[in-house]
Amino acid sequence: GAVVSQHPSWVICKSGTSVKIECRSLDFQATTMFWYRQFPKQSLMLMATSNEGSKATYEQGVEKDKFLINHASLTLSTLTVTSAHPEDSSFYICSARWEAGSNSPLHFGNGTRLTVT
Amino acid sequence: AQSVTQLDSHVSVSEGTPVLLRCNYSSSYSPSLFWYVQHPNKGLQLLLKYTSAATLVKGINGFEAEFKKSETSFHLTKPSAHMSDAAEYFCVVSFNQAGTALIFGKGTTLSVSS
Numbered sequence: 001g002a003v004v005s006q007h008p009s010w011v012i013c014k015s016g017t018s019v020k021i022e023c024r025s026l027d028f029q030a031t032t033m034f035w036y037r038q039f040p041k042q043s044l045m046l047m048a049t050s051n052e053g054s055k056a057t058y059e060q061g062v063e064k065d066k067f068l069i070n071h072a073s074l075t076l077s078t079l080t081v082t083s084a085h086p087e088d089s090s091f092y093i094c095s096a097r098w099e100a101g102s103n104s105p106l107h108f109g110n111g112t113r114l115t116v117t
Numbered sequence: 118a119q120s121v122t123q124l125d126s127h128v129s130v131s132e133g134t135p136v137l138l139r140c141n142y143s144s145s146y147s148p149s150l151f152w153y154v155q156h157p158n159k160g161l162q163l164l165l166k167y168t169s170a171a172t173l174v175k176g177i178n179g180f181e182a183e184f185k186k187s188e189t190s191f192h193l194t195k196p197s198a199h200m201s202d203a204a205e206y207f208c209v210v211s212f213n214q215a216g217t218a219l220i221f222g223k224g225t226t227l228s229v230s231s
């Protein structure tokens with residue numbers, strides 16, 4: 001149980017276009033999902049916390065207008081990279097908790113490799 | 118201040134030999150601790166978690182970790198490495214009750230040679 005599906009697994013787009021990444025909790029409801037960015041050989045950097053039915057909470061330094069997050073249902077959060085540029089190329093990973101609280105581990109999607117040309 | 122330190126950026130072992138990946142944390146709050154594994158171009162998979170029950174935690178794939186409060190450590194071990202264990206390993210600590218204050222270690226790359 002507690003499967004998180006992320007789609008697409010990789011995407012190549014041209015500079016200036018927008019890309020949408022989906023994160024779904026397949027067998028549980030997630031009121032909160034998290035979006036991370038990972039650079040090569042580095043750890044995960046939390047970008048934002050996605051809350052169902054309300055605005056996402058962005059980490060310091062993350063552009064809200066650049067990385068649009070929508071958490072429209074209890075099983076789906078989307079991250080849209082708007083007007084993508086080559087520096088946005090990265091590995092994006094989402095995660096969700098099956099249940100609330102610090103004891104509950106995060107379940108991660110398989111990530112999306114974004115390449116902007 | 119809260120922090121997580123993975124002491125080795127890279128660990129190399131031979132197949133069949135023990136694995137030790139080290140993690141230390143700094144916190145004034147009693148944290149929850151996790152180890153995750155990441156294979157190339159994949160998300161993170163939970164290996165095990167400590168949540169104030171038994172200090173020796175057993176996880177998947179033969180991994181285990183021991184929580185030592187006096188040493189503020191949560192080292193990951195495996196008695197015998199397998200080639201498929203080669204991956205990136207992250208120590209993650211949750212510093213608040215809600216579980217929203219997570220800190221990821223910088224990761225340790227485990228290489229396994231035959």
